[in-house]
Amino acid sequence: MTQAATNPTATLNKFEKFKAEKDGLAVKQEIDRFAQIGWEAMDETDRDHRLKWLGVFFRPVTPGKFMLRMRIPSGILTSGQMRTLAEVVQRYGEDGNADITTRQNLQLRGIRLEDIPDIFQRFEQVGLTSVQSGMDNVRNITGSPVAGIDADELIDTRDLVQQVQDMITNSGEGNPAFTNLPRKFNIAIAGCRDNSVHAEINDIAFVPAFKDGALGFNVLVGGFFSAKRCEAAIPMDVWVDPSQVVALCEAILIVYRDHGLRANRQKARLMWLIDEWGVEKFRAAVEQQLGTSLQTAAEKDEIAWDKRDHIGVYAQKQSGLNYVGLHVPVGRLFAQDMVELARIADVYGSGELRLTVEQNVIIPNVSDSRLELLLKEPLLERFSVSPAMLERSLVSCTGSQFCNFALIETKNRALGLIRELEAEVSCSQPVRVHWTGCPNSCGQPQVADIGLMGTKARKDGKTVEAVDIYMGGKVGKNAHLGTCVMKSVPCDDLKPVLRNLLVEHFGAQLKEEAVTST
Numbered sequence: 001m002t003q004a005a006t007n008p009t010a011t012l013n014k015f016e017k018f019k020a021e022k023d024g025l026a027v028k029q030e031i032d033r034f035a036q037i038g039w040e041a042m043d044e045t046d047r048d049h050r051l052k053w054l055g056v057f058f059r060p061v062t063p064g065k066f067m068l069r070m071r072i073p074s075g076i077l078t079s080g081q082m083r084t085l086a087e088v089v090q091r092y093g094e095d096g097n098a099d100i101t102t103r104q105n106l107q108l109r110g111i112r113l114e115d116i117p118d119i120f121q122r123f124e125q126v127g128l129t130s131v132q133s134g135m136d137n138v139r140n141i142t143g144s145p146v147a148g149i150d151a152d153e154l155i156d157t158r159d160l161v162q163q164v165q166d167m168i169t170n171s172g173e174g175n176p177a178f179t180n181l182p183r184k185f186n187i188a189i190a191g192c193r194d195n196s197v198h199a200e201i202n203d204i205a206f207v208p209a210f211k212d213g214a215l216g217f218n219v220l221v222g223g224f225f226s227a228k229r230c231e232a233a234i235p236m237d238v239w240v241d242p243s244q245v246v247a248l249c250e251a252i253l254i255v256y257r258d259h260g261l262r263a264n265r266q267k268a269r270l271m272w273l274i275d276e277w278g279v280e281k282f283r284a285a286v287e288q289q290l291g292t293s294l295q296t297a298a299e300k301d302e303i304a305w306d307k308r309d310h311i312g313v314y315a316q317k318q319s320g321l322n323y324v325g326l327h328v329p330v331g332r333l334f335a336q337d338m339v340e341l342a343r344i345a346d347v348y349g350s351g352e353l354r355l356t357v358e359q360n361v362i363i364p365n366v367s368d369s370r371l372e373l374l375l376k377e378p379l380l381e382r383f384s385v386s387p388a389m390l391e392r393s394l395v396s397c398t399g400s401q402f403c404n405f406a407l408i409e410t411k412n413r414a415l416g417l418i419r420e421l422e423a424e425v426s427c428s429q430p431v432r433v434h435w436t437g438c439p440n441s442c443g444q445p446q447v448a449d450i451g452l453m454g455t456k457a458r459k460d461g462k463t464v465e466a467v468d469i470y471m472g473g474k475v476g477k478n479a480h481l482g483t484c485v486m487k488s489v490p491c492d493d494l495k496p497v498l499r500n501l502l503v504e505h506f507g508a509q510l511k512e513e514a515v516t517s518t
């Protein structure tokens with residue numbers, strides 16, 4: 001008898017094997033025990049992998065200080081929730097901070113395992129959850145950050161995003177139906193005209209479209225980035241009424257769960273199944289799962305605008321109210337910043353905050369009469385409504401400070417370098433520069449005007465931190481992915497290379513001091 005016949009998990013890859021042995025979500029029942037015994041005494045697979053089903057990430061770079069990845073549907077949270085998150089990171093002093101992520105979400109740092117039961121209780125009290133936010137689960141669901149307040153929006157997607165999250169997570173309790181997908185999965189729902197969610201890089205994306213006079217969504221599927229392959233989403237040739245969105249997501253997830261490829265993790269994202277089946281067979285399988293036929297896609301969608309960054313002051317559709325977009329350099333927040341943001345949202349707005357995929361914060365519902373005072377708040381000196389042109393569009397993944405996949409340091413370097421460049425050139429338009437520490441592409445270099453992907457290079461006989469440079473990413477209307485134009489540029493040599501790209505491709509002018517020193 002073969003080994004596989006005696007042990008059905010023997011031929012599975014490491015990840016499929018441990019998922020088959022024990023569902024990731026099972027650690028929910030054991031969290032008190034883990035907190036008591038401590039991370040060093042824990043089973044390694046529980047610690048390094050299964051805890052991610054609760055959003056708790058062991059960080060080999062900072063052992064004992066965990067990362068906690070939240071779920072913030074549409075990036076919308078209340079001041080009370082922000083305060084709770086601030087209190088959590090505050091207790092860790094200098095080790096504690098939070099990052100706004102490229103999926104409109106927050107990740108907390110410095111977390112001790114012994115505190116997790118208490119932290120989860122606090123989350124429950126304020127309606128927050130971190131469940132199913134890592135590993136082979138559906139990530140934070142993105143939506144327009146100005147849903148419900150944008151005068152030009154077509155569909156207010158806030159409820160839909162929340163309903164899809166509730167379906168997937170059983171309203172935050174955890175849902176074993178979707179805790180063993182073949183791989184991670186991304187969903188975005190856009191009701192706006194500017195594709196603020198990067199629809200093209202999600203496994204499922206809903207984009208607004210009219211069919212026979214009715215407003216609903218065209219559906220795109222299979223977009224993803226990975227170290228080995230990056231693909232933009234393709235049309236599923238489906239149009240749905242908003243009332244069908246939750247059921248369609250559920251049906252696609254079931255088809256993916258039951259038929260997705262699991263042998264090789266590099267070939268397990270949804271697009272690989274669509275490749276194998278063809279989009280028609282995939283569509284038919286989803287219809288069968290739904291138990292109903294789907295309408296074909298509307299001829300065109302309503303994504304007609306360039307993408308907005310929402311930084312600055314904008315009138316809302318509600319007369320007399322404004323939303324104020326604050327630029328948070330590379331998305332990094334400290335406890336005091338979070339407390340201040342919560343206070344500002346309470347004092348000037350309606351106690352609501354919104355996060356963007358550009359790693360920034362929006363304060364909605366600020367009345368005309370409160371605007372002037374808000375703009376004088378000291379926090380806005382750092383989180384500006386009118387940041388410098390290059391820094392304005394800077395995005396960065398975590399990088400080697402906390403991420404063990406990283407080949408380079410990103411956030412601090414990205415900020416330092418852009419500020420140096422800002423001193424040397426003047427740009428009359430924002431240039432979207434995205435940094436990502438390794439080919440996993442969490443910082444989305446392929447959607448950027450200039451994307452920088454961490455790698456290693458040889459320089460003067462030594463291995464040094466370097467980047468591959470991507471260009472041509474277009475966002476918003478007719479979005480398409482950028483491609484690699486330069487390989488292995490050592491980070492120490494990067495500044496003049498970027499300066500030239502800015503001058504040659506983006507109309508940047510050298511400032512006088514830079515001209516004399518070059």
Ligand code: SRM
Nearest residue numbers: 101102103105139224225226227397398402403440441442
């Ligand atoms: Fe990511 C893995 C951080 C958005 C593609 N990503 C990781 C891990 C969990 C690796 C790890 O365990 O260390 C990183 C955690 C580092 C840390 O301590 O922060 C990590 N990813 C991030 C975040 C925080 C980057 C950021 O600074 O904003 C983003 C969190 C989003 C969220 O709130 O859930 C993040 N990751 C993305 C995106 C962008 C997006 O979704 O628009 C992508 C590309 C899109 C996609 O997934 O198709 C992305 N992350 C990956 C991949 C490659 C996936 C693949 O199919 O191969 C990995 C590696 C993996 O899953 O094996 C990965």
Ligand code: SF4
Nearest residue numbers: 397403406437438442
């Ligand atoms: Fe880590 Fe690489 Fe993702 Fe950056 S791109 S957060 S370095 S996995």
